Amino acid sequence: MMFAEAVALIERAGSFAELGDGESAYRAYAKAVHPDAVTSAQSATATKAFARLSKLYSERSRRVAVGDIADLLVGEKGLLKIPRSPGDSDLMEAEASALTTLRAKGDPKYRWYAPRLIESYLHEDTERRRRRVNVLERLVGFxxxxxxxxxxxxxxxxxxxxxxxxxxxxxxxxxxxxxxxxxxxxxxxxxxxxxxxxxxxxxxxxxxxxxxxxxxxxxxxxxxxxxxxxxxxxxxxxxxxxxxxxxxxxxxxxxxxxxxxxxxxxxxxxxxxxxxxxxxxxxxxxxxxxxxxxxx
Incomplete structure (x- = not known):
């Protein structure tokens, strides 16, 4: 894996699950961005990327629920909803569209009947498989x-x-x-x-x-x-x-x-x-x- 590609993926990831599964994925990224394995010009960027990688890996147990087609993990902005199959990205798009419509057209006083969509984006993993990831408001106490x-x-x-x-x-x-x-x-x-x-x-x-x-x-x-x-x-x-x-x-x-x-x-x-x-x-x-x- 090339240094620039690894850095970009690490910076974009909201959870380690977006980078891959388990220790083998961690080793691949660590090898690509470790400060001891890059040039002096890349050192500062590598140090920052390696620190974030380590943080994501240490927090990889943040999964809070396993849904029908996706896993829910605690992210920095909210719950990350990540489809297990890239083929289900269209369903993530349907959810993003529905929640956006509810916020735009639904009566505001009933908005708490559905979680708020914080953001929705495409994520590409190490095998270049793209998934639509939705970041959702967490419903505390529910x-x-x-x-x-x-x-x-x-x-x-x-x-x-x-x-x-x-x-x-x-x-x-x-x-x-x-x-x-x-x-x-x-x-x-x-x-x-x-x-x-x-x-x-x-x-x-x-x-x-x-x-x-x-x-x-x-x-x-x-x-x-x-x-x-x-x-x-x-x-x-x-x-x-x-x-x-x-x-x-x-x-x-x-x-x-x-x-x-x-x-x-x-x-x-x-x-x-x-x-x-x-x-x-x-x-x-x-x-x-x-x-x-x-x-x-």
Missing amino acids: VPLSDLKKRRDPRDVAWIWRRLLVGLGWAHRAGVVHGAVLEEHVMIHPEKHGVALVDWCYSGSRVKAIVAGRRDHYPPEVLREKRATPATDIYMATGLMTRLMDEPPKALERFAAGCTYDKPRMRPQDAWRLLGELDEVLHHQYGPRTFRPFTI
């Missing part, structure tokens, strides 16, 4: 619904359902369909009763990919026609909420059934309007809303 290990009282799920419909309504009004409303993509803040939708890689009206292990949770139009609409998000959100509930009352079961017809045109199309209908069902079933502490 955990995915996939962390819930048992079903909950329907009243505890109700606040999640309500806020999820608010977030989806916000996205839909901005012209964005999430496309994969699943346990691992819905984050909650248990103490503050916050909800945020993450992993917007699957967004768009034309479905580029699905989460293979969750195939049974997608509606027919995704599996057969590879298309998605707001009704798709409503179908998936409803299925997710019903999977979380322990012995839901008949009224909520009927409400859920009306949101999960096979044909999208028969389902509700407006998440915010649906929220009003859900509130009526909840009020009739449980009375006025009260705050219920929630723990994982």
Whole structure:
């Protein structure tokens, strides 16, 4: 590896994972930029690059999550979302586009329903494979619904359902369909009763990919026609909420059934309007809303 190339890659990398895997990658870069192996004119640059390389290598355990198609690592500016396959860079581009649209066109008071995109860039590794890397705001205190290990009282799920419909309504009004409303993509803040939708890689009206292990949770139009609409998000959100509930009352079961017809045109199309209908069902079933502490 040439000195100038190694320096450029090290300076651009937000984590060691962007440079390669393990000790062999470290040795290759260290050999290229070690201050003892360069000319006197390159010494200052080499010293700086070698120090950064060492820092990146020492922090290589910063991985905080392994997603469907990408790994999340702690970076200097935020969470680095790095696709494991260069072929999934188009999904990273879809996420960057969706988050940018939400910030530009969505009502600002609902922005906390999705993480902020800090930056998005192309990274080229040592084998000249290019990946789109997204740098995302970290949602402190939030955990995915996939962390819930048992079903909950329907009243505890109700606040999640309500806020999820608010977030989806916000996205839909901005012209964005999430496309994969699943346990691992819905984050909650248990103490503050916050909800945020993450992993917007699957967004768009034309479905580029699905989460293979969750195939049974997608509606027919995704599996057969590879298309998605707001009704798709409503179908998936409803299925997710019903999977979380322990012995839901008949009224909520009927409400859920009306949101999960096979044909999208028969389902509700407006998440915010649906929220009003859900509130009526909840009020009739449980009375006025009260705050219920929630723990994982």
